[in-house]
């Protein structure tokens with residue numbers, strides 16, 4: 579039985595990055611797709627307002643705490659989440675696993691041309707990984723309100739034809755969660771992970787915050803300095819802190 583901490587009724591796996599790697603290895607042995615979601619604090623707040631998004635996150639096979647705020651919040655309420663496990667770090671480990679065992683990956687998401695750059699960079703660093711397909715995230719699909727559109731059907735058919743073991747879905751949150759949820763039963767991958775800007779990071783067009791910001795738990799501040807219009811999304815963060823401090827049973 580998996581151990582979870584429930585934050586605003588979203589079940590987050592009580593798991594370290596190392597344990598998450600082992601889960602991924604188990605998932606890769608199964609036939610049916612296993613779904614990995616990577617919510618941060620902003621997404622938990624969004625799910626608090628959107629029961630459908632909450633149900634989607636709770637339907638995942640592995641849901642990791644990609645936000646230091648979630649780890650601190652759990653700690654304040656004496657519910658230990660062992661560490662922050664980012665979608666990006668887990669994705670790098672998935673690349674390592676794929677490199678070691680020769681698994682194939684399809685990259686879905688990012689702007690036109692970015693997936694191809696990421697593919698080249700992956701080839702250099704992880705030579706045994708087979709990138710069997712690349713598709714930008716700007717087609718008409720569920721993530722932008724075009725469920726079952728012919729462009730979406732073509733993307734699904736391309737992914738299935740590629741026979742990729744692993745699918746990276748980097749459409750940003752919560753678009754990627756809606757897209758995965760709608761299409762997971764049509765896909766034949768073994769692992770599907772919604773991993774935000776990972777493809778951009780792999781391509782080297784977006785830099786991760788320096789280690790010092792990561793260690794201090796203020797990666798959000800670095801991202802805000804780099805992209806000031808993220809303030810629209812980040813303004814929910816103080817509200818999250820207040821909710822955690824002053825509401826009962828918000829974390830179980």
Ligand code: UDP
Pocket residue numbers: 686687688689714715716721722748749750751753774775777778
């Ligand atoms: N993205 C996409 N299709 C869309 C919207 C976004 O492929 O319709 C991609 C975008 O190019 C970027 C990634 O999703 O590579 C993450 O976007 P964003 O920074 O908005 O999300 P976050 O990383 O905060 O989840």
